[in-house]
Amino acid sequence: MFDAARKTLDLERGIRGYFLLGDIMAVTFIGALVAFLVALIVSPAWPMLLAMPIGMVAGMFLSLIVGMLLFFRYFGAMEVMMPVMLTGMLVGMIIAMAASMADLSLLAVIVMGALIGFWTLISTYCANYLINGRWPL
């Protein structure tokens, strides 16, 4: 009885760890990818007020497509889609803004994209906790 309960608990922990790892991989990868692509395209020649909305919308749709192809089927639909799309929007907007002001180091941009993705994931976890009183794992 005790062994069976312990095995169930271990299995649940394993599944939670799997989804947590998947969520982190998805948002950091997509954050870095969107940041890299936006920084390649947008330059200081772009007007900032144009670059920001274009970066945001392009980031959202790019993140949705990449998320669908690489992550949703392994780690969940809505639970991955929401932080991934938010990541795409935020990273697209912020990096487009920064890239329209100055030339950026691609490495710094990739790290920043991944960090924004991680922050976005934490934010959606907190939103779920505030709405439902539990973490989405």
Add this chain to the structure above:
Amino acid sequence: MTHRGEDHLTRQKWDRAARSFDFMTGIGPDRRWEPRKKELFSHMQGKILFLALGTGLDVQFFPPDQDIVAIDISPKMIEAARERVGAYQGDLRALQMDVHQMDFADETFDQVYTSCTFCSVPEPIEGLKALWRVMKPGGELRMFEHTGSQYFPFKQMFDLMNPLSSRAGPSVNRPTVANVEAAGFAVREVRNVYLDIVKTIYAVKE
């Protein structure tokens, strides 16, 4: 566009999706939603209608020995579900049928179950009214659905992507709980699964 025209487009859309449906949905959503879906289907009893069978991914969560009729608008989906339907240990029949034009007599079913269905029914309130018709008085409607959100920024994101998503697959911003009430059901319980966009809905035909 006429009702029939929309239904035809819906059928074509899901026929096209049938080929890649299992690949796209994969194991993630099933594993993540498994506990909630099992809990939802654990209430199965009596004569049951399951709406939108798809490729039969939910059949694994049905308790055994139930009397279930499962329908789907897409013949390709029904075909893809054949193996899973055959493996079910109970009475499960799969029929190609449109929720807007169901052949069932009034008050046929004790319960109706849906799983990520009313994001795709062209006329959701009409579809729910059709379910109301085929349910016995006191019958239960139990749904696992994704809906629109009332919270920023999720609502705005879904509103932005809905025109695109509804062409290729589901609508993502529908007010399904309000639609259930508008169709005449008494909503007894709504439980969020993720944020306020994935939820279970329990309603009754009073």
